[in-house]
Amino acid sequence: MVNSTTNVSTSSNSVSDQVIKSEMPLRIALLMLPASLDLSLSLTAKSQAPSEMAKQLSVLMPELYNSKLLETTELVSIKVDDFEANLTATIESIEQGKIVQISTATNSLLMMHALKAAQNRIHPHAQLAAMQIQTGQLQAGAAAVTDACIADACMADSCMQSALNQAKRQPASVSKRFDLPQLNSTEQFDAVCELIKDLASRTHHRDAASISPKQATSHYWFTEHHQARVVAINLTNHAPSRSELCSDSNSCISFVISQGTGFIAPKSIIGTKRLQLIVCADTQAQLIAELGTLQIKLKALTTEPTPNGPLLTLMRDNLLRYEATRSATYAITLQANSVEAMLQELNAMIENVPKVLSEKDESSQYKTPAGSYFTAEPLGSNASGGLAFVYPGVGTVYSDMFSELHGYFPSLYSHLEREGDLKSMFQADAIYHLDPRVASAMPLGDLAIAGVGSSYLLTQLLVQEFQITPNFALGYSMGEASMWASLGVWKNPHALIEKTKTDPLFTRAISGKLTAVRQAWQLDDNAPDIVWNSFVVRSPAAPIKALLPEFPHAYLAIVQGDTCVIAGCETQCRGLLTQLGKRGIAANRVTAMHTTPAMEEHSNVAQFYEQPLEESLPTDIKFISAASGNSSVSNSQGTFDSQVVANSIADTFCNTLDFTALIHSAQKQGAKLFVELGADRQNCTLIDKIAKQDRQCGAESTDYPCCTVPVNAKGGDDITTLLKALGQLISHRVPLTVAPLIDGLNREIAQTQLQAASTALQVTAEQMTNLTLQGEV
The missing domain is CATH 3.40.366.10 (Malonyl-Coenzyme A Acyl Carrier Protein, domain 2)
Known part of the structure; x- marks a missing residue:
């Protein structure tokens, strides 16, 4: 294995000069690595740390680890100092069949030819399709700032068009374009890495200035069906000269990067800020004993100088034990946001378990706002079938x-x-x-x-x-439609999406113009539009039914516990509520579902939902x-x-x-x-x-x-909310796997251990360097 560090610088003399690396798409696979993973350091260090680092790599990057690529291909390691030159050196190395790790203190990127990634069954996070560089000079003068802005914009557009030509893509195929001016080399690299992460995690970030504090700052990056996500990135720099007699230097790097077939590893559902522990046993005494054991282990963590690693391991081992003891009669789930809060949850559970078990009926349960839960009457086991x-x-x-x-x-x-x-x-x-x-x-x-x-x-x-x-x-x-669509009954539930948006049943029959209602009420085309509304009212159904004959255009639509929903002509609904002596909450939604006029559409509804069924139901x-x-x-x-x-x-x-x-x-x-x-x-x-x-x-x-x-x-x-639901299901003995929770913890543990191993390697490398220098002296 050969490791080298490469730095290259480039320059050009006029605004029209272009450095075009290739007229063909680059097809370079991009793989985000853990920031603490220095492959060159781990491969050259003389200690046990490399094997430890390899162990963590097998968890964090299993495809890369299993490919043995790091053992069979020459690695070039580059620390970012001049991003433009670094990229030039990177592409040259990849063209020679090497793989390249390019990194800063916060991000690390592995780059290789896409064919090499495919041959080694590595699914890249993204693929670099094009990179174009343009450099030039702008004459100084009174309008230098304005000229620089115009030149930057023109250069960026020209450079991006060259990149799109190289990638064989039209501008319309680009999902997002990012123009990032005036960043230093480290900032440029980190910005590109963040966009690669967005591609690999399919995450769309929102501009904080355009949303309220209660709105989500990001969400899933949706695209049109079968359309890949593609980002175009322009990195422009304008460096003013120190002398009015000299020219200003301008440069632009344009990338076209498309989504890969790999994904950023899932976030861990539980961790140091979202704790979960499970206790399973057959008797009250066993439950209390298990809670006491956990209490001792958690208290020990409060004295640890770095408790995160042991805490993660404790939760992982606890879940592994749960997987092996699913048949126990009782299960307690404990949830908290810190070790100290978890100890409080434990104390509360120890106090309440005897009370819950002594009551022993369907209402015999104990739950806390944090999500801890215990029931003495499990309702979801295979035996219960409920x-x-x-x-x-x-x-x-x-x-x-x-x-x-x-x-x-x-x-x-x-x-x-x-x-x-x-x-x-x-x-x-x-x-x-x-x-x-x-x-x-x-x-x-x-x-x-x-x-x-x-x-x-x-x-x-x-x-x-x-x-x-x-x-x-x-x-x-x-x-009911959701039920049939979600549980493997309909063969192609997605076929109903466009149909629902356009079918007259939803657009005008029982909503909109309410043609079904007009037909039931025998209204002609010249009759005014129907003013329809529905109201939630706290009342039994019987007194509402007794009044319906007086209000023929008002209907009892839904009966739901201590409330009902009436719907129909808004005037008649309000009149019924007045006579009933009740206040109603207006839904302000136009739908005639669950009313007598809807029967006009019964055959159309049945025809709409008559869908092919799965062969295996x-x-x-x-x-x-x-x-x-x-x-x-x-x-x-x-x-x-x-x-x-x-x-x-x-x-x-x-x-x-x-x-x-x-x-x-x-x-x-x-x-x-x-x-x-x-x-x-x-x-x-x-x-x-x-x-x-x-x-x-x-x-x-x-x-x-x-x-x-x-x-x-x-x-x-x-x-x-999901974790609280899982906690309740576990305590109700619903058969389920907690493998997603275990997998997330394994990655968190590996990341913690990798950081420790990387720190140890850096210390060792520094010590070896110091010894070498002392020997030379």
């Missing part, structure tokens, strides 16, 4: 939802992007609009698409990443429709076909939705633990109210256990 996925209806999506998730589950997003149009599925232009009011003002069809999209994403997250399979599935209103999930009473359908019964599914949705769509009855039906069939799969937690709130109401009036359903688990909550941190 896990139900619940899908919310239209209108739960919100601005900037799920803005953080892609950083923790990049492979999931990549999978969804290959499956279909992710941008349309999330209605990203509205959900991530700079004006947060745009999301809530979306048309009914767009709200429906985004609602199904959010449910689909969270379902795949639980099913694929954590291997959770429900026993039951049900949906609130159009949540789920056999272990019972699907419960609001229109099916106390029955359910599953493939194991042989009752699945596209017509059954379509009619089920149409019946729910066109009739009053009795969500209370739907929950009671699910409980009677065995559903106990209701996990909401969608944006926000509205269904969980409704189910909790239904259960509370049942307990107060001594209803039959009181005999059935009921617990809710939201996976998302508006206004909350995406990952914290």
